[in-house]
Amino acid sequence: MSLEILLIIAFGGAFLVYFSGKISPKLRDGFAVFISLLLVLIISCLYGKNIEKTFYRGFFGLPLVLRINMLSWLFAMVISSIGSLSVIFSLSYIRDKEKTDFYYLMLLLVNSAMLGIVLTGDLVSFLIFWEIMSWTTFFIICYKRGSALAAGMKYIIMSIIGSMAMFIGVLSIQTNFNTLIISELSAKFTSASSGYILFILITFGIGFGVKSAVMPLHTWLPDAHSQAPTPFSAILSGVLTKMGIYGFILFFYFIIGLNKFLGLGPDVFNLHYILCWIGAITIVIPTFIALLQNDAKRLLAWHSIGQIGYIILGISIGTSMGVASGIFHMLNHATFKALLFLTVGAVEYQTNGVRDLNSLGGLAKRMPVTFIAALIGAFGIIGVPLTNGFVSKWMIYKTLILNTHPFLAFAALLGTWGTILSLYKFVHNIFLGQLPEKLKNIKKAPFDMQFSLIILSIVIIFFGILPGIPLKVINSIIGSAGFSALNISSIWGIASKTGTLNTINILTAILGVGVIVWLIFKVGRKSKQVDQYDNYAAGFPIPKDKYHYTVEYYAPFYRMAAPFLVDIFDIIYERIAKATENICDCIRKIYTGYVGNYVMYIVFFMAFLILIQLKWSVF
Amino acid sequence: MNIIAIFISPLIALITGMFFLGISRKIMARLQWRYGPPVIQPVIDVIRSFSQMSISHGSLFDFGIILSLTGSFVLILFLPIGELCPLTSGGLIAFIYLMLLGPFGLALSGAIAANPNSSIGISRKFLLSLSYEIPMLLVFLSVMTYYGTISLVDIVKIQASSGWAIGSWTLVLPGIAYFLILPAILGVRPFEVVKASQEISSGPIAEFGGKHLAFSTLQHALHMFVGLALFVDIFLGGWTLFGLLDFLSGTAWFVILGIIIFLLKMTVVFVIEIFINAVYPRYRIEQAMNYLLKWPTLISFIGLIIVVLVK
Numbered sequence: 001m002s003l004e005i006l007l008i009i010a011f012g013g014a015f016l017v018y019f020s021g022k023i024s025p026k027l028r029d030g031f032a033v034f035i036s037l038l039l040v041l042i043i044s045c046l047y048g049k050n051i052e053k054t055f056y057r058g059f060f061g062l063p064l065v066l067r068i069n070m071l072s073w074l075f076a077m078v079i080s081s082i083g084s085l086s087v088i089f090s091l092s093y094i095r096d097k098e099k100t101d102f103y104y105l106m107l108l109l110v111n112s113a114m115l116g117i118v119l120t121g122d123l124v125s126f127l128i129f130w131e132i133m134s135w136t137t138f139f140i141i142c143y144k145r146g147s148a149l150a151a152g153m154k155y156i157i158m159s160i161i162g163s164m165a166m167f168i169g170v171l172s173i174q175t176n177f178n179t180l181i182i183s184e185l186s187a188k189f190t191s192a193s194s195g196y197i198l199f200i201l202i203t204f205g206i207g208f209g210v211k212s213a214v215m216p217l218h219t220w221l222p223d224a225h226s227q228a229p230t231p232f233s234a235i236l237s238g239v240l241t242k243m244g245i246y247g248f249i250l251f252f253y254f255i256i257g258l259n260k261f262l263g264l265g266p267d268v269f270n271l272h273y274i275l276c277w278i279g280a281i282t283i284v285i286p287t288f289i290a291l292l293q294n295d296a297k298r299l300l301a302w303h304s305i306g307q308i309g310y311i312i313l314g315i316s317i318g319t320s321m322g323v324a325s326g327i328f329h330m331l332n333h334a335t336f337k338a339l340l341f342l343t344v345g346a347v348e349y350q351t352n353g354v355r356d357l358n359s360l361g362g363l364a365k366r367m368p369v370t371f372i373a374a375l376i377g378a379f380g381i382i383g384v385p386l387t388n389g390f391v392s393k394w395m396i397y398k399t400l401i402l403n404t405h406p407f408l409a410f411a412a413l414l415g416t417w418g419t420i421l422s423l424y425k426f427v428h429n430i431f432l433g434q435l436p437e438k439l440k441n442i443k444k445a446p447f448d449m450q451f452s453l454i455i456l457s458i459v460i461i462f463f464g465i466l467p468g469i470p471l472k473v474i475n476s477i478i479g480s481a482g483f484s485a486l487n488i489s490s491i492w493g494i495a496s497k498t499g500t501l502n503t504i505n506i507l508t509a510i511l512g513v514g515v516i517v518w519l520i521f522k523v524g525r526k527s528k529q530v531d532q533y534d535n536y537a538a539g540f541p542i543p544k545d546k547y548h549y550t551v552e553y554y555a556p557f558y559r560m561a562a563p564f565l566v567d568i569f570d571i572i573y574e575r576i577a578k579a580t581e582n583i584c585d586c587i588r589k590i591y592t593g594y595v596g597n598y599v600m601y602i603v604f605f606m607a608f609l610i611l612i613q614l615k616w617s618v619f
Numbered sequence: 620m621n622i623i624a625i626f627i628s629p630l631i632a633l634i635t636g637m638f639f640l641g642i643s644r645k646i647m648a649r650l651q652w653r654y655g656p657p658v659i660q661p662v663i664d665v666i667r668s669f670s671q672m673s674i675s676h677g678s679l680f681d682f683g684i685i686l687s688l689t690g691s692f693v694l695i696l697f698l699p700i701g702e703l704c705p706l707t708s709g710g711l712i713a714f715i716y717l718m719l720l721g722p723f724g725l726a727l728s729g730a731i732a733a734n735p736n737s738s739i740g741i742s743r744k745f746l747l748s749l750s751y752e753i754p755m756l757l758v759f760l761s762v763m764t765y766y767g768t769i770s771l772v773d774i775v776k777i778q779a780s781s782g783w784a785i786g787s788w789t790l791v792l793p794g795i796a797y798f799l800i801l802p803a804i805l806g807v808r809p810f811e812v813v814k815a816s817q818e819i820s821s822g823p824i825a826e827f828g829g830k831h832l833a834f835s836t837l838q839h840a841l842h843m844f845v846g847l848a849l850f851v852d853i854f855l856g857g858w859t860l861f862g863l864l865d866f867l868s869g870t871a872w873f874v875i876l877g878i879i880i881f882l883l884k885m886t887v888v889f890v891i892e893i894f895i896n897a898v899y900p901r902y903r904i905e906q907a908m909n910y911l912l913k914w915p916t917l918i919s920f921i922g923l924i925i926v927v928l929v930k
Contacts, residue, residue: 362733364679364731365677375727382719383716384716384719384720384723385709385713385716385717385720390713390716394709394712394713394716397712397769398710398712398769401712401760401763401764401769402767402769404764404927404930406760406761406763406764406923406926406927407923407927409760410756410757410760410923413715413756413760414753414756417748417749417752417753417756418749420719420745420749421745421746421749424723424726424741424745428726428730428738428741432727432730432731432738433730433731433733433738434733434735435733493708500707500708500709501708501709501713502708502709503708505706505707505708506693506708506709506713506717509693509696509697509706510689510690510693510720513629513689513692513693513696514685514686514689517685517688517689517692517834518685521681521684521685521830521834524669524670524673524829524830524833525669525670525671525672525673525829525830526672527672527673527674527675527681527829527830527831528672528673528674528675529674529675529676529677530674530675530676532676532732532733533733534674535676535732535733535734535825535826536734536736536820536825536826547733547734547735548733548735548738549735549738549739549742553742554742554745554746555742556746556904556905556908557746557749557908559905560905560908560909
């Protein structure tokens with residue numbers, strides 16, 4: 001199957017779904033699911049292929065190239081599978097809303113554009129797909145109108161700034177090297193000066209940084225993630241932010257090359273070291289800001305930024321285990337963050353749009369599958385052993401500690417402890433505690449929603465127990481970037497001289513001990529099932545609806561840290577935006593709209609010219 | 620050897636943990652001029668409550684407490700007790716993560732009970748653990764960076780040849796910091812904010828009775844054992860005793876004496892903690908956080924800087 005046909009199916013399918021929606025909603029739903037699953041199937045068939053071919057030469061004389069290798073295969077797989085799960089989840093979620101056809105069109109177009117980004121082999125089509133992705137995302141963020149419009153504007157303005165920076169980079173590469181084909185560029189860059197490489201990295205870095213929400217460029221993300229329709233938030237957080245990561249990996253290790261990249265700048269001010277610190281800051285601050293949030297999706301959105309920090313930290317440390325952990329964490333973050341967003345979506349759907357963490361509670365008894373999925377997702381993002389998040393985080397810590405970067409490792413670990421607190425709050429406030437009277441009649445989520453949740457939960461556990469399977473793919477990626485491969489001869493862990501990880505050991509220990517403890521528990525006298533109001537309160541009656549301890553769950557921490565956890569960059573950008581608006585307002589006063597005024601301007605200008613001519617006779 | 624260790628080390632941990640619970644009550648009583656209960660009173664309590672009927676708030680309520688005790692037992696399997704260390708995987712980093720299972724299970728179980736006291740207790744538990752984990756992580760990072768390994772077994776082995784970590788001037792500050800946060804890890808006064816029986820009816824375990832209470836007591840005993848054993852393993856040289864036992868090496872006596880020395884060291888540390896427990900009143904949660912994030916964090920931070928400079 002050639003790559004053009006893949007992209008034609010992806011883009012053509014999106015429009016097919018749109019037009020079939022005009023005929024019948026059932027047909028549209030069927031087509032949407034069919035096309036997204038077909039893409040997963042085709043891409044999984046392309047495993048291990050290494051194709052590169054020029055499909056069109058006429059674009060202002062520039063060849064447009066499509067290619068696939070292990071790196072693009074992995075990303076394409078993530079895009080198509082998370083995309084299809086999101087489409088399946090959307091079936092119920094979006095059914096009774098308006099503009100459903102438009103929603104599906106945009107959702108599928110975003111997916112196709114992202115597939116285009118990872119499958120192109122030259123920077124022109126890269127830029128074109130990048131722009132398609134940005135704009136379709138903008139439309140879908142604004143889907144709900146109202147305050148979503150403001151979030152969308154923020155997103156698109158930052159995106160455009162990013163693309164403009166990238167455009168400058170592309171122009172400069174074309175004028176300097178006279179080629180934009182990625183596979184040819186790596187040879188050209190070996191002779192480039194470090195100053196030029198730095199320039200290129202900064203121009204592209206702004207574009208990629210905005211998309212992946214690295215710390216100073218992250219401000220669009222919390223608004224956009226919380227305002228977008230929830231199934232799309234899963235794509236936005238799980239996949240779309242990873243496009244920036246793809247760009248970073250492509251430029252660091254496949255265009256500029258390992259040795260050049262690690263040699264940029266003197267000792268401590270080495271670029272990759274600075275990037276590590278940017279990653280560390282991106283972990284710590286957003287994770288603790290997340291702790292203050294009361295909107296479930298906003299909390300998860302801030303965590304997206306934090307997790308991106310781990311990925312940046314992993315890929316810029318520049319050791320084989322570090323880069324592998326960065327790529328692996330990218331994959332893992334796509335699974336558990338998509339899962340968490342989808343659980344919020346399920347809760348939101350069943351409660352008619354309640355996302356406020358202070359007005360839910362006790363839903364574990366009503367929505368058991370969603371609760372288990374949320375718990376697995378939370379375990380994944382925290383990195384509890386036997387989930388995939390554990391393996392990638394373990395790899396990051398290990399490479400940081402053994403390369404004597406304990407402060408970076410501390411930032412990473414601190415981020416994890418912040419994650420534990422806020423994810424427990426997330427699970428507790430929605431699913432645990434007292435079930436309020438108004439939520440008494442909540443039903444469990446429909447099957448198509450649960451399907452996506454179950455699949456993602458299984459993937460998280462599966463990759464957590466057998467990390468060798470994804471690591472094999474990652475091994476060949478880092479191998480082609482010039483790193484030495486990791487030792488993953490057994491699929492249940494990573495062997496090395498300086499500390500071995502063996503997940504099957506942990507699994508057997510937990511399962512074995514768990515069964516013994518459970519048997520002992522069974523031996524004890526059977527316990528009596530009681531209602532939630534039948535509990536011990538030191539002699540006081542427990543009023544209904546009043547005793548779910550959620551508001552300001554970590555009150556002492558809020559009092560202590562809230563003054564420090566302000567998003568300074570957002571405030572700065574808002575001020576710049578405001579100032580620009582004021583300047584434009586002043587300029588607009590000149591354009592009054594009256595013809596008389598314009599005639600007056602012309603007369604004044606003529607008079608000015610005549611004056612100059614009379615005085616100095618320049619013309 | 621490993622197969623035997625898998626069965627022996629949880630047993631040792633359980634017996635020692637329950638013994639610690641017993642002597643803590645005895646010592647507290649003697650310090651307050653009372654006679655005190657017999658040392659095996661906690662064991663009697665566990666057996667008795669195990670045979671009593673309990674209430675349950677659903678299957679998650681049961682699952683949480685099972686997960687919690689499982690997590691604590693699993694930790695023991697990855698912990699070097701003397702020379703016994705049945706399983707190794709992922710070193711100290713994996714160990715830190717495995718330490719999450721116990722509290723998380725308890726938190727799930729406590730929170731599904733819909734008792735506000737439990738929720739408050741859990742919230743305090745997470746805040747307290749955030750505050751003591753920050754210095755603790757710094758301490759662990761200094762040790763791992765200094766010895767250049769992430770394996771707990773290796774850390775003990777290196778100390779056998781180069782002397783106790785707390786005796787070397789580079790690691791003395793992390794050692795002090797760990798000792799300062801040890802009461803918070805063990806949950807004794809002045810950091811008894813989580814259970815705080817007079818305020819929030821023993822917090823997370825407010826709803827537990829019968830076998831649930833028995834399990835949570837066992838979990839608490841194991842948790843104390845792990846906190847103390849980590850201190851002994853990392854800073855007090857594990858089973859080593861200034862090389863006095865070297866003439867026995869290779870024999871079974873060496874292993875047995877190693878375990879006894881290890882447990883004796885733990886007992887000494889624990890008794891000191893009980894003395895601290897006896898003379899201090901309870902902090903409020905804010906005060907506890909303030910203290911933990913101030914002195915131990917500062918000391919361990921300076922310790923980590925020294926380690927990095929030396930390396």
